[in-house]
Amino acid sequence: MILRIPRRCGRFEREIEVPTPNPRSRKDILEKLLLDFSHNLDEMEVHEISMSTHGFVGADLVSLCSRAAMNSNQNNRDILEYNDIKFALGKVRPSAMREVQIEIPNVKWSDIGGQEKLKLILKQAVEWPLKYGDSFSRLGITPPKGVLMFGPPGCSKTMIARALATESRLNFLSIKGPELFSKWVGESERAVREVFRKARQVAPSIIFFDEIDALGSERSSGNSSSVQERVLAQLLTELDGVTPLENVTIVAATNRPDRIDKALLRPGRIDRIVYVPLPDFDTRKEILKIKLGKMPVQNVDIETLVCETENYSGAEVNALCHEAAMKALEETLDAQVVTMEHFEKALNIVTPRTPPSLIELYQNYTQYIT
Structure with missing residues (x-):
């Protein structure tokens, strides 16, 4: 039998925690580290770096500066620049996050x-409390703890979460509901x-639960099991324990908000519930402009494509x-452009697959929560 040494007076009577550095501490560390490098960083840029390195300990900041210096040397420069640090931020991962799945998304708004x-609501929930914390305190309110996005599959819910992490420069833990289940x-x-312990340790951070209906399915329903109920209870405890x-x-x-337990969606837990519908005319036009801007196209009428893709x-x-480009390659592997004819063929293959019954479910659910 192994006995633990008591942490009592006369033995280990003092305990000193060495926490993860906060932004002010990270700035002090960076200023001292940069004394060993030739650089042209000003005070505002150093401050920006300290605010962008959430979860970094001293050793991580040493690695960040070293990686930035290597990038500077590879570009035949003797002076460390801000762009070198930005490059290194995409390569160096905070030590405290290495035991959990962490992603460094590269998606922008x-x-x-x-x-x-939806972008505004997410900014209000994540970016505003960090940038305008004094305003929240002045009005006596606390930031929302969570945001639920629901809507048809393929409407950029996951992509928007990744863009939020990129633009806010927060640590991003991506969790798919079924991943947490064990026999x-x-x-x-x-x-x-x-998951929550690590998120607190490297806060500010974002925990993204994809397919949360698998984790938080309604209790005492045919869709839930004893394991799911225990996981839901633990999730509720972490949210407001x-x-x-x-x-x-x-x-x-989630694609099925009706399956989520109502206790998870009450104010104080997941506060904001946002419907992400199928893209309307203007949104489809923006999507096509972004996509076609990366493709060599010729005589393609975007307005016609927008009208033809209703309910997509x-x-x-x-x-x-993608299918239009494949049609061009079918004609010749040396194809240089994608034409309207290729898109017309693709429209016969790629058709909208969201059933009207699912849209009706979302509309009814939207009326229920408003």
Whole structure:
């Protein structure tokens, strides 16, 4: 039998925690590290770097500066520049995040056509509390803890979450609902606790739950199991339990909001619920402009394509462009351009697949929550 040494007076009577550096500490560390490098960074740029390195410890900042210096040398420059640091930020991962799945997305708002309302809501939930914390305190309100996006498949819900992480420069933990389930008793709940513990440790951060209906299905329903109910209970505990969820924002996505337990969606847990519909005329036009801007096209009428793609999801519009390019390659592998004729053939192959019954379900659910 192994006995633990008691942490009592006379033995280990003092405990000192060495936390992950906050932005001010990171700035102090960076200023000292940069003394060893020839650089042209000004104070504002150093401040910007300190605000962008959430979860970085001192050793990570050393690695960041070294990686930036290597990039500068590879470009035949003797002086370290801000762009070198930005390049290194995409290569160096914070140590505290290496035990969990972390992504460094490279999606920007400009890569997503339309969805301006949804972009604003996500900025309000994630970026505003960080940039305008004094305003929230002055009005006596707390930022929303979570945002749920629901809508048909292929409407850029996951892509928008990635863009949010890129633009806000926060640590991004991407979790798919079924990933947390285990056949061993207690392991699923432990996995949920571990995700939130890591997110708190490297806050501010975003936890993105894709297919959250698999995790938070309604209790005492035919779709839920005892494991799902225990996982849901653990998720509710993490959202508003004793341990505060500071600077950790939950962003979730689902195609079936009707299957999610109502307790998960009450104010104070997942506060904002946003419908992400099929793209309208203007949104489809933006998507096509972004996609066609990366393709060599000739005599392609965007207005006609927008009209022809009514009821298409964003993913189906992308698939249409891909299929048109494949039609061009079928004619000759040396094809240089994609024409309107290729798009007309593609329209016969790529058709809208969102059933009207699913749209009706979303509309009814929208009326229920408003």
